[in-house]
Amino acid sequence: MIQVWINGKEWQVPEGLTMIQAMWHTGHEVIHGIGCLGGVCGACAAVYRMPGNFHLYNALACQTLVKEGMSFSLIASYPTQRAHYDIETIPDAKEGLFELYPESATCRNCNACTEVCPQGIDVRTSVWQAAFGDFKGVAETTMSCVMCGLCVSRCIAEMAPHEIALYARRAYGSRELPFPENLRQRIEAVESGTFDKELERLAQLSPDQLKTECGVK
C-alpha cells in the first residue's frame, strides 16, 4: 500500500492504480472529472505535487498512476471564454483570429502552457504559430489536444491557447486546404444518381439473393 492525498486528505491505496481508480478505491464517487477513461476527452484534468519537491505537476487523472506521497486534486472544469463564429463565413480567416481572440497576440513567452500540457504539446509555439498566421503549423502542433484547459489555468496572458488552436485548425481545414478532389467527384457521382439503380435493386432482393450477390469480396 502507498500513501496518497486526495483533495488534501490522506489515504492508503494499492500500487498500480490510476488517480481515478484510487478515488474509487477510497469510496469517492467521481462524476465531474470523468468522461472517456481513455485519455482523450480531457474531463479529468488534475494537479499534483510530490513530497520534497516544489514542482506543481499536471496530468490526466485517468492515465496517471498514483505514487507514494502524491497529493492530487481534480480540476474538473476551468472557466474559459469561447468565441462565437461560423468558420465557413468569416470574411478573412487570419484577421478573424485577432477579432475573436485579440489576446492571442499577447503571449509573454513564459512557456508555462507548454510545461503544463499533459499531452506534451508545445503550446507556446502553437500560440505563436497562430499569431503569425501559420495555421497549418498549429494543426500539426496541437493535433493531440484533449481540450482539458490546463494550459488556460497557467497562462499569465489569460489566454485560452486550446481555443485559439481550435480556431486555427478549423480555419486551416475549412478555408485554406483545398476541398478534397476524390470526395468532390464521388459526391457528384452520387448526386447524379450513378449508384441509385444498383442500390435500389440490392435493397429489393430477397435475403438469399442478397447473400449470393454480396458473398464474395
Added chain:
Amino acid sequence: MTSETSSSSNPYDHLPSFDPEDPPPVVSPEREELLRRYYPDYRPDRKTTLRVGPNKGEVIPDEIASILESRSLLGSTAMSALPEVPDTEVDLLVIGGGGAGIMASIFAQQAGAKVLLTTKLRVGDSNTVMAEGGIQVALGDDDSPVRHFKDAYRGGHFTGEPELLSVLVREGPDVIAWLVKKGVLFDRDPSGNLSLRKGGGTSRPRLISAKDYTGLEIVRVLKEDLMNSGVSIWEFSPAVELLQGPEGSCAGAILRDVDNGTLKWVKANAVLLATGGTGRLHIGDFATSNHFGATGDGLVMAYRMGAKLLNMESFQYHPTGVIYPSEMAGMLITEAVRGAGARMFNRFGKRFVPELETRDVVAAAIIRECEEGRGVRTPSGHHGVYLDLTSIDREMGEGTVEKRFPNIVKLMGKHQVDCTKQPILVYPTLHYQNGGIASDVSGHTSIPGLYVAGEASGGVHGKNRLMGNSLLEVFVYGRRVGLISADEARNRKPFSWHEVSLGHVERFHRELDREFPGTPLSEAPVLFPDYRKHSHHASS
C-alpha cells in the same frame, strides 16, 4: 487484481521470438465452428430468456436482461407526482451528447425547431470522442457506395437491414463533405485527396481518419458549433424515464440533475434517443473500451415504453483491448494498426489467425488461444496474446507507427510500454453494441414520437459491425433523424400536459410483478457504473 502484481513476473521478461510465417486461413466450416465455440455471443453460458416486454422469449446476455427487466429509478411517489406544468417544453428533446446527438441537435435547430440536448456528463464525453481508427466512406477509384453496401452486408453476416445500409452508403460522402467544410482535418494524401486506408473485412481501402484521433478531432469541432448554435444544453442531466402521451406515443422525458438530485420534466413533441452503447455493463465480465456513461440507458427507457429491440444478443468484442498493464485493461488498440501491418502472436511466437479477418473471427481466435493454453499469462492471472507493431515500421519505414498512431504510442508510453519496440498484450474488449432499438430509415422506433440514432439503434450492422461504419452511421443518421424528427415534431398534433403520464412504466411494473412475483429486481437505467462496489473492474 493489482495486489497480485508483485507475486508473478512481468510478461515482458520472457518474450518468445516471433515467427513471421503466415497464419492458417480461416475457412468454412471451421470458421463457423470457431465462432460458435469461442465468440461470447454464441456461447450458451451467461444468457437469459426475456420474460417481459416486446422482446419476450429472446435469449440475451444476463447483464442486458437485468437492465431490461428492471424497475424504474423513480419511487412510487415521484411517479404519481406529475407537476402542474413541465419544467420546459420543446419541439425536440435529444437525449445524449455524443456524435449522433450533437449532429441531430445542430441540424434540427438549423431547421427551425426548438431543441433541448440533455446529456449525462459533458457534451462530447462519449464513445464518439474515443474513436481512433476512422470512418468508412467509398471514395477510391475502384470503389463505390455499392461495394461499400456489399462489404457491410457481408461483414454483418447477411443480417443487416438493406434499406438502412443503402441510406448509409449513399449519404456518407455528403455528410463527410459537411464535416470537412466545418474544418475537420482528415488525413490527406500528397495530392490533397482524403487518404484511404484498409480496414478489416472490406474489399477496398475506404477508411478516412485524423491520425488516431478521429473521434476527438470531430468532437472538438462539432462541440464548438453546437455550443454556438443556440441549442439549449443541459449537461450532467441524464434522462431517467420517458413520458407517455396520447395513444401510447412518446411525449417527453424526465431528467435527473446529478448535482442536486432534482427531477426535470420535459414535454417534447419528439424525443430522440442518442444514448450510445452498453460497454460499461461489462457483459460476460469483459473489460470495455467504452466511455464512462455507456450503460444502455436508452434501451431501458425505450423498452419500458414498448419499443422493439433488434439483435440484442449481438455485441462486438474488439479483438485488441489492452490486457496488461492491468490499470489500462479494456483500452482499445485500433484495428488500423493491423490494417497497417501489425501482427499477432501467441505465447509460442506463432501467428494464429489472419490479422485482417473480421473482428469476431479474430476475437474468437484470441479467446481460443488463451483457453487452450497458448495465451500469455499476466501478473493478475488474465491471459492475452502479443500484438506486435514493430513490423509496421519494418515494412513501411522507421517512424511510421509514431506518425500514424501517436495516441497509442503516447498512451502506452505513459504506462512504460514502448510499442514502437515492444509488443502490446491484448485480449478482446467489449466494444460495440451491434443491435439496439429497431428503427426505419427515418429513425422512427415502434413508438410514435420516439426516434433513435447512433449506437443505441439496431439494424444497420446486423450482427457484426465493420470498423468505420458506426461513425458513418452516427453522422449520416444523426443528421437525417435530427432533420426528420424536427420536422415531424413541429407538425405534430398538439396535446396537453394533462394527457402526459407514466402509465407505461406502471404497466411495465405490473407485468414484472406478474412474471417475477416476490423476486427483487434491479433498478435501471444504470446511469453510472459503480466501481466502488465492483472493485474487480476498477481497472477497466
